[in-house]
Amino acid sequence: MKRKLFLLYPLFLLLIVSCSKKDEVRYVDYPCSYIEFYVTDQNGNNLIDGDFEGNILGCNIVMEHGGKKYMRIDNNLEQELPTETKALAFNFRGLMTNHENKTLVIGYMSQAHDYEQASFTIDWGNGSKDVITFDQKSVPYDPDDGDLYANCRFWVNGKAVSDFKPFEDGPHFTIVLNM
Numbered sequence: 001m002k003r004k005l006f007l008l009y010p011l012f013l014l015l016i017v018s019c020s021k022k023d024e025v026r027y028v029d030y031p032c033s034y035i036e037f038y039v040t041d042q043n044g045n046n047l048i049d050g051d052f053e054g055n056i057l058g059c060n061i062v063m064e065h066g067g068k069k070y071m072r073i074d075n076n077l078e079q080e081l082p083t084e085t086k087a088l089a090f091n092f093r094g095l096m097t098n099h100e101n102k103t104l105v106i107g108y109m110s111q112a113h114d115y116e117q118a119s120f121t122i123d124w125g126n127g128s129k130d131v132i133t134f135d136q137k138s139v140p141y142d143p144d145d146g147d148l149y150a151n152c153r154f155w156v157n158g159k160a161v162s163d164f165k166p167f168e169d170g171p172h173f174t175i176v177l178n179m
Contacts, residue, residue: 033136033152034107036098038174047177048102059125063095063106070094095122103171106132114138130175131157
């Protein structure tokens with residue numbers, strides 16, 4: 001009888017150890033990243049504003065990234081983003097128009113991935129092009145729950161964007177088109 005109990009003792013220990021908190025399923029929060037920016041003319045008029053007569057919303061605007069071309073699409077970014085982000089994946093959609101903010105948006109990029117010198121070339125449909133370059137490094141924000149934030153940097157046509165504020169929502173920079 002003692003031998004049988006002796007054999008059950010390791011099984012009992014295994015059961016206790018397997019129920020520890022270390023084995024809990026934890027979801028790490030990876031919110032999406034996106035690049036949002038204004039497009040203006042030389043006089044400061046917002047070219048994404050449908051109420052402005054000289055807007056570019058009717059132009060054939062195409063973005064190239066990773067060897068693929070993306071036509072500009074309309075969306076409402078604020079309605080599309082989920083409020084609960086635990087364990088969600090975000091699909092790259094390309095170049096989008098956010099009519100609420102009157103901006104263009106490149107996205108979505110997961111903060112679970114790092115990007116180094118990712119290049120987005122925008123053909124404005126009038127013979128001019130701009131190149132946006134993007135770096136993103138995911139950094140632990142709260143080591144206790146594993147949430148991340150992304151430390152991002154942008155360049156427009158090779159020039160670093162100096163007014164970018166990485167912890168604020170809203171447009172990151174402005175591109176001025178020569179129309």
